[in-house]
Amino acid sequence: MVLRPSVAGYAFDAAAFSALRSRLESGHLSAAITHLPRPPETLDTLADSPLRDFRTFGPRASGGGDPADTERNLGRAAERGRFALQNGRAAVLILNGGMATRFGGQAKGVVPVVEGERESFLWVKLAQVAKLIREHDARIPVVVMHSFATAAVSRAHLRDIDWAGVPESMRFEFTQSIMPRVTPEAVPVQDLPGSAGLADNLLYCAPGHGDTLLRLRASGVLHELRQGGIEHILVANVDNLGAELEPILLGGHIQAVDAGAHMSVEVVRREGDRGGCVAVVGGRPVIVEGFRLPEGINLDAYPQFNTNTLWFWLSAIDRDFDLDWFPVQRVIAGPSGEPLEVVQFEQLIGQVTEHLEAHYFEVDRERRFMPIKTRDDLIVAAPRMRALIKRLREAR
Secondary structure, eight states, X not given: OOOOGGGTTSOOOHHHHHHHHHHHHHTSSOTTTTSOSSOOBOGGGSSSOOXXXXXXXXXXXXXXXXXXXXXXXXXXXXXXXXXXXXXXXXXXXXXXOSOOOTTTTSOGGGSBSSTTOOOBHHHHHHHHHHHHHHXXXXXXXXXXXXXXXXXXXXXXXXXXXXXXXXXXXXXXXXXXXXXXXXXXXXXXXXXXXXXXXXXXXXXXXXXXXXXXXHHHHHTTHHHHHHHTTOOEEEEEETTBTTOOOOHHHHHXXXXXXXXXXXXXXXXEEOSSOOSOEEXXXXXXEEEEOGGGSOTTOOGGGSOEEEEEEEEEEHHHHSSOOOOOOEEEEEEEEOTTSOEEEEEEEEBOGGGGGGTSOEEEEEEOHHHHOOBOOSHHHHHHTHHHHHHHHHHHHHHO
């Protein structure tokens, strides 16, 4: 299949797309097939819990153990993290991809976090790193991942804000791959009569976040980071402004790697959240998205909610991962403006926990999990956003 010239420069796995179309058409790829065959076990069934409590960065009032020991352990984690920062061992990857659909067709990264102010989601994420660079006199590379739908406007915005003060030598970018959308009968939307008038973001999609590690590697950025001495990277969504590079969590991740882990996952206690959980599949703790659970499962049985904030040891991700493809149903405006059901093929970055040893950090929702998915979320969070911007402005 040949893509439009306007998107032909983006990575596209034609062989994978052809195979996915065939599976969809034959009925071997469907939402029902993606369900796990049985409910996964909960974390408390494991003899050794993979969960470490970081809900406070100090001794906990309850939970057993000597509070003094807890404080010493957290202190050692913070010390490891500061050492790694000061010696140029850590980087940050901002997930700025997707389809730019939730904010009126505007790429979320360039949207101001407070109405009437200039500071955007990308500005906040970058300013948080720039603050650490100054505080620790450190080299902390920042990698921004775009999609075909967010790249042009985001790159222009990054130039306008001068990366919020992140030095030029620490700036990296790459783009996600692209996948054509198809009808439920597996016909590419771009092959439908009248499709020539449809915009690129209706004909094509970004394949979820599941290609992040593949594209990080294929773009050459992973190699550059490792050549520069980087050993660990924090991966977080552009809209989660609480997920910044904290020395204590970096140190906790490094301790997890010392103990045999390849990655660390931040989770919070579920409070009515819909989405990914942590459960035991095949004897190991993994991230399981909600849509993969069998029908009728009560998500409250899985209290750890996946925040999609991930810490990786770079040595462990310098290889390919065989991640599943999932069919995701959407409705777009068709060639004549009519509602058109389509299927887009996506992968999940969290599924890498089925291939890598992962430890899990339970973190404080208020401090570490501040997702903004809609403009209504932004309105509700306005007081916190103003306070956050004020702190970052004062730190410049």
